[in-house]
Amino acid sequence: MVDKLYKAFVDATYNVFNLMFNISDISDHPIDEFACDNELDISVGIVGELQGEVIYRFPVVTSLNMVNIMSGMEFEDVDIFVTSAISEIANIISGNVITALSDNVFRYDILPPVLGKPSDAKEYEIEENCCICTSLGEICLDVRLNRA
Amino acid sequence: MLWKDIYELGVPAIDAQHKELFSRVEAFLQVLRSKESWEEKLPKINETLEFMKGYVVEHFHDEEEYQKKINYPKYEAHKQVHIGMVDYVLEVSKQFEESDNNENLMQQFGGKLLSWLINHVAAEDQQIADYAKKEGVSGNGR
Numbered sequence: 001m002v003d004k005l006y007k008a009f010v011d012a013t014y015n016v017f018n019l020m021f022n023i024s025d026i027s028d029h030p031i032d033e034f035a036c037d038n039e040l041d042i043s044v045g046i047v048g049e050l051q052g053e054v055i056y057r058f059p060v061v062t063s064l065n066m067v068n069i070m071s072g073m074e075f076e077d078v079d080i081f082v083t084s085a086i087s088e089i090a091n092i093i094s095g096n097v098i099t100a101l102s103d104n105v106f107r108y109d110i111l112p113p114v115l116g117k118p119s120d121a122k123e124y125e126i127e128e129n130c131c132i133c134t135s136l137g138e139i140c141l142d143v144r145l146n147r148a
Numbered sequence: 149m150l151w152k153d154i155y156e157l158g159v160p161a162i163d164a165q166h167k168e169l170f171s172r173v174e175a176f177l178q179v180l181r182s183k184e185s186w187e188e189k190l191p192k193i194n195e196t197l198e199f200m201k202g203y204v205v206e207h208f209h210d211e212e213e214y215q216k217k218i219n220y221p222k223y224e225a226h227k228q229v230h231i232g233m234v235d236y237v238l239e240v241s242k243q244f245e246e247s248d249n250n251e252n253l254m255q256q257f258g259g260k261l262l263s264w265l266i267n268h269v270a271a272e273d274q275q276i277a278d279y280a281k282k283e284g285v286s287g288n289g290r
Contacts, residue, residue, distance in 0.1 A: 019271040020263075022154050067259075070266050071177060072149045080252050081181070084259025092267045 005101065006128040006143050009054060012096040013132050013141060016089065021069055023134050031129040034140050040078055041117035042090040048108030052124055052145035055117055056090040062137025069136065087113040106147075150174035150262075155269045157277035158286055162214060165207045166269055172199055173265060180258045186251045193254060197241055205234055211273070218285045220276055229272065233264065 010028060017023045036059040044054045058066075060078050063086050067075045075082055094110045124144040131140045151170040156163050176196040179189050208230040215223045240257045247253055280286040 016267070016271070019274070020266050022152075067262070070150075070262055072174070073177065073181060080255040081259040084256040085263045086259075088260045088263035089267075092263065 004104075005050070005097070005145070006126075008097045008100050009093065009141055009143055010130060010132065012093045012100065013139065015096065016093050017132075017134050017136075020089075021066070021134070021136060023136065026132060026134050028130045028132045031131050031140055031142070034131045034138060036138070040083060040086055041115070042087050043114045043116065044090055044094040045111035045114070046094075046108050046145060047111060049106040049148050050108045050145050051148050052126070052143075054090075054094060055140075055142040055144070056093070057117075057140035057142065058086050059137055059139075062134075062139060065136040083115060087115065150177070155266075157269075157273055159214065159277060159280065162211055162273070162276075165210060166273070169203065169207055169265070170269075172196060172203065173261060176200075177258055177262065180254060186249075190249055193249075197237075197244070200237055201241060204237060208234065211276075215276060218276075218280050218283065220279055222275065222279075226272065226276070229268070233268075236260075 014026050017026055034057075036057070038060045040058040040060065040063050042056045042058065044056070046052050046054065063078055063082055064075050066089070067073075067082050067085050070085065090113045091110070094113075098108070098110055122144075124146055126143065126145040129140065129142040131138050150173060151167055155166060155170075157166070176193070179192040179196070182189060212223070212227055212230065214220075215226060220226070240253065244250065244253055244257075277286065
């Protein structure tokens, strides 16, 4: 079930990039190869029979490319508008996972996206992560869950 | 340009409304992101917000009628998504008025609206079109 949930987040990210940005050339690789010190971290909490969060790490370059493509405008800095647009994308991906797995044994829901990376202090039973590569840039997914 | 041909569903009546909606949202974003002072932008911002409150409801209603007409199986779930967005637009509009036209609130709204609208049309509405084509009822526009 846990593997299925993690895979569902990766698949949902692929699908959102495919449908919203018309990008089909997408791949993923281990997070160790991800090097970025200027990124937008969006955390989406999971509550219910599974508890934890999914952290979406969008490098600034990726964030700006995404908003530029969607809007047809030129954004040069990450501001409230860009943060809100990217947070909504994290929310859409997470919502799609909940819908895709709605017939599963575990009952859980998602919380609104929050800006910022949660503390690494808490331990999780399930910790999976990867980087997804697209022509707009990379996005890293960090899934951290405990069974309630 | 905000509208892209890949968003077309192949249902002329709904595509025409989507294009109008995208055109209005694009005009809104251009004003929102322009270099003018916030005071100069406000009349256009308020005008678009008023339009959105009316047109979004009208478009969602028309789209729901179309879904009923073709017996779209995900009608109820899609309607709930529409209700959620209408509630959000009304809530932001109320907060905007109460906050004495706070710019940050409107920038936040603009960003969310952009991603929401594109996902809704490119992904969620596309499922309606896929169903209509599969069932051979895609010409049943209003």
